[in-house]
Amino acid sequence: DVELQEIQRLEGHMDRVWGLAWNPVYPMLASCSGDKTVRVWQQNPGKKTDSWECKAILEDTHTRTVRSCAWSPCGKLLATASFDATTAIWKNVGDDFECVSSLEGHENEVKSVSWNSSGSLLATCGRDKSVWIWEVQPGNEFECASVLQGHTQDVKMVQWHPFVDVLVSVSYDNSIKIWAEDGDSDDWHCVQTLNQSSSGHSSTVWALSFNSAGDRMVTCSDDLTLKIWDTSESPTETSSDGYSPWRHLCTISGYHDRTIFSVHWSRDGVIASGAADDAIRLFVESKNDLVDGPSYKMLLKKEKAHNMDVNSVQWNPKETGVLASASDDVTIKIWKLASVS
């Protein structure tokens, strides 16, 4: 038996906390909020409890809600996407963070930002229905490489594949789109759309996450389900006969009764979901029943994880079993998945 133990509660934001990002290299956690600020929390190694403390408040740059944040793979740059239509790039200089660049181009709210695996590309998306790909140039310059149109409603989240330069976007139009670069023309285009006719979602898709091997993806939706997708084939292998390289594997339904806002797949295969019912749920693949293909079972449900909606759940990439969650109740919580005898 396992349980999710609350290790620490991080307080300081003045409005709902929308997003979280663990630094992949340094012991830091970034959080962003409706209070227009970003906070960087640092683990204090001197103390027994490994307590997290607020190290920096990134303010006076974004003029509206900061919806999403993401660390570059090297851990030195933090990108923050805001409803003010800009994406800011922050550099860790000594003990402080300095805004070194501001990416403008979206017509209105930017809702998500993601770095590719090498840190050479950045993707953003927003209410203007577009997905932008930015090339990282020397000297903290970012050049727009492509503006991708295709979604018919606002785009909620973008996320790069963990190894290859394939981008996934999810939207209020209920669809999931996969974008890749055409080898010959350097043009980005949509190589596949996963919608209701491909066993996809029937309402807004809020988030997605890949497993550590990159051969599966999970998406979560306002339709109260999580869906697992097989992403082991190269998505650019599409042909005119309608072959779909990425395909639906299974649907996890019957567990959530309000919108699922966040989903994250841990390195060791545990899927965490955060929803509008204030609960955090964990799922693992069920090895018992492989007759009808893979299936997933709920490992545990942490009721009242927060006092209000859970907007983000993120596993610590370095410390196994450590999860962070962010909520409308303005707090962030650090959890530890522990076995109980």
Place this chain on the structure above:
Amino acid sequence: MVSGLINANPTVYERKERRVRSAPADADEYAVEHIDAQEIFDILCCGSRIPYVFIICFLSMTWVLKTTVHAFLSVISITISNHVRDIKDPEHPYSLEELKVVTEDAIDVDDEQSHVRVTFTPTVEHCSMATVIGLCIRVKLMRSLPSRYKVDIRLAPGSHATEAAVNKQLNDKERIAAALENPNLLDMVDDCLAPTFA
């Protein structure tokens, strides 16, 4: 100027007699606050005069103010609708109660589960104010109810031409949050929610 009312002759209903609330005998300030449909209804439907801002919104249908209102609406992701009870119909000097846009029967409260669902009925099928009415209902409840409550706002089934789209928008909290950061829209909502002293 020719009247541009979307619904020039709405049916106006009697306001319902309120049952008298008895003061709880064991009033304990630390007790969990229990909420029922009547209370939600009271929160939503109190005033009775159409606020100026709703006249503006309504007149958006006419050429006179079309550009002004378009400037308003182009910046927001939300179209427009009514509020709940302290809320007036954008078109008429009647409260939502008198127009039966919101009735007590259409408010479901599950106090134990901390869940409130308000179903509202625009006076006409193509009411362009439907989203704003719904937004005002949501903001009013957000500000009035303890934060533990989950609120769902829905159009009455079959009451509106774009029912599904309006429902989806009204229950997307990210879009609501973004809309409420728009100062013009927030002012409008605040005006609609301001108590009227008739």
